Amino acid sequence: MTNCCGLLTEKKEPVPLKSIDAQLEVKDHVATLVSTLNFENKEDKPLETVFVFPLPGDAAVCHFSAQIGETHIVAEVKEKQQAQEEYDDALSSGQQAFLLEESDESPDIFSLKVGSLPPGESATIRLEYVTELAVQADDGLRFCLPAVLNPRYQPQGPSVQVTSVPASLVPYSLSFSAQVSSPRPISKIESSCSLEPLQYLNADQTQATVKLGAGHKFDRDVELLIYYKDAHQPSAVVEAGQASAKPGSLMGDPVVMVSLYPEFPQSVMSSLAACGEFVFLVDRSGSMSCPMNNSTPQETRISSAKDTLLLLLKSLPMGCYFNIYSFGSSFEHIFPTSVEYSEKTMKEALEKPLKHIYSQACIPKHPRQVFVFTDGEVGNTKEVTDLVKKNAGSHRCFSFGIGEGASSALINGMAKEGGGHAQFITGADRMQPKVMQSLRFALQPAVEDISVSWGLPKGVSATVLSPPIKAIFQGQRSLIYAQLTGQSSEEAVCSVTVKYSLAGHPSQNQLHFKLKPAEDSGLTVHRLAARTVILSQPPPPTNKKIFKSYF
Known part of the structure; x- marks a missing residue:
């Protein structure tokens, strides 16, 4: 088995992918990536191809579109079998069609079918997703843009030979830039790849931008590590609902994302063997x-x-x-x-x-x-x-x-x-x-009896969208998403309290926040909350799979 990442024909032959442009926007610990892929058919006949690529396993795909000549196509989310049938029907009638699918075996593998691409024609694919950034041991936030889609072994299959792709054979280039903003100052940004100097956009250094160095070949992962000052500060981001959505619905109501960094009592920790x-x-x-x-x-x-x-x-x-x-x-x-x-x-x-x-x-x-x-x-x-x-x-x-x-x-x-x-x-x-x-x-002993309670003004209620918290570690971030229903002053003070038992000792951590929505947050928090709801649902009763996206 060889490395199967890239644009391939049905016979697994490579198709020239001209370039990838990736624009990353990081707001505190949430990242939005917009990738634009440009490729063309250099054959003398229409071509059906598949572009296979990795995404973070917990990402929520929120936009997928294609541009061919003057034609602009925006994807719709449909049940998997229905989408496949409509794609096949479009090809059989000679129409241009695209199909984006999540792998049945692993949710971090996506395949994009590009059907009936005319000879000499170029196509531009735009894919957008949001994801949470994990906190590293040195308090950095890690973003990774994978360049390699490793072969995946099936346990019942025979052993196979694995080969990697030499850098000289990577047929396309990558341009990558990141814009970072946070309530706290940005102390530094590091990468496994060469970066241009970090550019701060304001005096208090809470906004910055950085780009990949010139001439980068997309032959290895692009790993970005973002460091904030006072990174372990708990926070709550309230995001306003979508004006066009129905009040009372997930997209119509405000959603709050709570980030907690539990600190355990030192008296308890020092007494544990x-x-x-x-x-x-x-x-x-x-x-x-x-x-x-x-x-x-x-x-x-x-x-x-x-x-x-x-x-x-x-x-x-x-x-x-x-x-x-x-x-x-x-x-x-x-x-x-x-x-x-x-x-x-x-x-x-x-x-x-x-x-x-x-x-x-x-x-x-x-x-x-x-x-x-x-x-x-x-x-x-x-x-x-x-x-x-x-x-x-x-x-x-x-x-x-x-x-x-x-x-x-x-x-x-x-x-x-x-x-x-x-x-x-x-x-x-x-x-x-x-x-x-x-x-x-x-x-650290396992934390038990974890519960979450809310202190909200009269007329406002919270519906927790996240699955129950299973583990809490000292100083490690815990995320909670909740839908807020009802009306109150934006200056009203709310609270969320996480209670738990550590080695038989009851403990709690509490955070106070206001209902005032954050500015310019778009629908990022809503999309992550929607992804959380989708992933927590039991699987469908049949073998049909609902595509994990939220548009």
Whole structure:
């Protein structure tokens, strides 16, 4: 199997994609990306092609349109089978048609079918999506524009050879710019790629813009890290409803997005003893021999996974329990059951091949923490995350995406469903703080009895749109979306309170905010809230799939 990202014919032959222009707008910790793709048919006959590309697994696609000559086409969201039938009918009648689909196997893979593109004709595709930016161990907000769509293995399929695309063969270029704004000053913006100097747009440095350096080949992920001063300040953004939408509906009412950074009582944290059972699950499939990225081809994903595992092992507290498993076409484990951590057992573990996890009974008084290291190249993301969710009552899952192109749907999905935390390791420079943060979270006891309550003025009510909070970690952001119904003064003071139990000690965190809507926020918060509602719905009773978009 070869890398399948790009514009392809039905025979998997490449079609010249002339350029990609990506415009990123970041408001605090929410990002909106508008991508414009330009390509042309250089054949002497009409061409049907497929453009396959990755998106963040938790993104909400909110616009898709195409321009061919003077014709402008704006997409409509329809049930998947109906959309496919209408696309086929359009092609059979000689009409131009486009079809954007989310993969059945993984929600971070989208395919765009470009049907009946005339000879010599150019087409421009515009795709827009919104997503939340994850907070990193060093308090940076991470945005990643994936350049690589790694092959995804099906568990029942035969082993396949994986090859990467050399930089010299990337047939198109990328122009990328980002505009960032926040209530707090922007301290710096870093990237895995060369950037032009950061340009501040105002005196208090709350607005800035940055661009990719000239001549960038889209041969590796574009990772952007945004740092704000006082990043851990809780906040609430109220967004006004759409004037044309029906009052009382999701799009017609105001929606609030609450960002909390819980701080646990020091008296409770200092009294807790470090304990636990740590099970490390390491991917040793063929794709793990690929380079971490194109800029450091000598560093492989498996070597990075080993380095990450070694750092974790050396940091475990004495007296806890651990085991190591590995998986590829089969699975094995080092110890029949988890053993007590000591200098002797750690050395013994490191001398043996990495093995896959084997199911075993939990050890009393040592809550089990499962650490998964993988590049995410599997074709059954939903099955894996469902399995993690099923066992979340007795296992917390902490996931590490190794290398560029790691599936965000799999890595984030496992951590979300398993009540843990996700990290992405793309190089050795930021490995240690990420590893130590996940270990610190794993040593923290599970927070229980989480509840959310609202203090609102008379006549106003809140309907929580987010699924129940499953995990809370010290200083880590928790997001809550809620629809606000009713009328009151914009200056009215509201509150939201999160209560929980930490090691048997009741605790709470509270945030006060006003009902006044934010300026120039558009419908970003509404779209993210709508995505949250869609993803929390049970699956349809048939095998038909509703496309995950909100227009």
